[in-house]
Amino acid sequence: MKNRVGRTIIGILALLLLGFYTYRQEQIHYHSNDVAAWGPATGLHPEGFQADSVIGSEPETPVQMTYENEAQPAPAAPEAEQAPLPEEPAPVPEVPAADPSLQLARDNAAALGLPEPPEVDIGSWEMLLANPSHPIETYQPPQMGYLNMTVSETDIQTNYNPNRCAVDLRIADQLLAFALGCKDAGLPVYLSSGYRSYDEQSYLFQRKIGQGYSEETAATIVARPGTSEHQTGLACDITDFYRETKDSSLEDTATYQWLRDNCADYGFVVRYPADKSGSADSITGIIYEPWHFRYVGVEAARYMTDNNLCLEEFLALYGVE
Ligand SMILES: [Zn+2]
Numbered sequence: 001m002k003n004r005v006g007r008t009i010i011g012i013l014a015l016l017l018l019g020f021y022t023y024r025q026e027q028i029h030y031h032s033n034d035v036a037a038w039g040p041a042t043g044l045h046p047e048g049f050q051a052d053s054v055i056g057s058e059p060e061t062p063v064q065m066t067y068e069n070e071a072q073p074a075p076a077a078p079e080a081e082q083a084p085l086p087e088e089p090a091p092v093p094e095v096p097a098a099d100p101s102l103q104l105a106r107d108n109a110a111a112l113g114l115p116e117p118p119e120v121d122i123g124s125w126e127m128l129l130a131n132p133s134h135p136i137e138t139y140q141p142p143q144m145g146y147l148n149m150t151v152s153e154t155d156i157q158t159n160y161n162p163n164r165c166a167v168d169l170r171i172a173d174q175l176l177a178f179a180l181g182c183k184d185a186g187l188p189v190y191l192s193s194g195y196r197s198y199d200e201q202s203y204l205f206q207r208k209i210g211q212g213y214s215e216e217t218a219a220t221i222v223a224r225p226g227t228s229e230h231q232t233g234l235a236c237d238i239t240d241f242y243r244e245t246k247d248s249s250l251e252d253t254a255t256y257q258w259l260r261d262n263c264a265d266y267g268f269v270v271r272y273p274a275d276k277s278g279s280a281d282s283i284t285g286i287i288y289e290p291w292h293f294r295y296v297g298v299e300a301a302r303y304m305t306d307n308n309l310c311l312e313e314f315l316a317l318y319g320v321e
Helices: 002-038 051-055 062-068 078-082 100-111 147-154 169-184 198-210 215-221 248-252 254-266 298-306 311-317
Strands: 144-146 166-168 190-193 235-239 268-272 289-295
Touching: 100 311, 144 169, 147 169, 166 169, 169 235, 169 254, 169 268, 169 289, 198 215, 235 254, 248 254, 248 289, 254 268, 254 289, 254 298, 268 298, 298 311
Parallel strands: none
Antiparallel strands: 144 166, 190 235, 235 289, 268 289
C-alpha cells in the first residue's frame, strides 16, 4: 500500500516535472519564433508585446539579453541570441576605406581643401613613379606597342629612331586616340619620343655631359639612366610637326594648347608643368617640358588636371613620399 502511494506520488511528480519542462521549452520556442518573425533589427514586435512580461520571470536566460539590447541595430540571427552580448554597446566606428592609402588620401585632400580623390590603386602600373628620388633601375615595360605600324593609316608622324614611337602596349591605343584627336582638330602632331631603354638614356645623359654640362645640370635636362619616365613606356613627347624643337616656346603652338586642354580625357597629363618644374629643387626636379605627356589613367588625370597637381603631389596624397 505504502509502495503504491509512493509510486503514485513519484509518478505525479514526474508528470509535473515533464509538464513544466515542456511548458518552459515552448515558451522559449515561441519566444524564438517571435524574434525570428519580427526581429530586433526592425524594432517591431507582436501587438501587446512587452519584453519584461515575456521573459521577466527568467532573468537568467540568455534570450533575455537579446531584448535588453534590442535598441542595437543587430541582425536578427536566432543562433546569435545565445552569445552573451557586451553590457556597454561599442561605439559604431566610421566605415574606413578598404585601402588604407585611400583613407589617407581622403584625409590629406580634405586638409588641403581638395575634393575627394579617386579610388586609384597606387601600386598599379599606371601610377609607376620614375624620378631622381624614385629610380626604377633597369625596369622594362612587359610588352611594347609600336605606333609606327599605324602611321600609314593615320598620317600621324613619328620619329625615325629604330624603335619609332614605342610605348608600353597598355597605353598604345590611348596614345593613338589622343594623337588622332589632335589631328582631327586640324593640328599637326608629331610623336617625338616614347619608350627609351636604360641604355639609350645612358647614352643621352653622357652626351649631355659631353656637351659641357655638369652632371647635376645635365640631370635636369636629360634624366639620369634609371630615373627617366621614358623608361616606363608610359610617356611620350608630342610636338607640332612643324616645330619639333623642344623648348618652352612650344607652349605657344595650337597643337600644345589642344593637347594640354584635352589630355585628361585620354588619361594623360602634362607631366612637367611650368609651376612645378624648372630646376633640381622644383617638385618634379625636371625642366618645364610642355611636350612631355604621361599616361596615368582618365580618373587620375582629371583629378590632377582639375586640381593643378603634378604626379609627385598626387601620389603624396596617398602617402607616396
Ligand atoms: Zn619627355
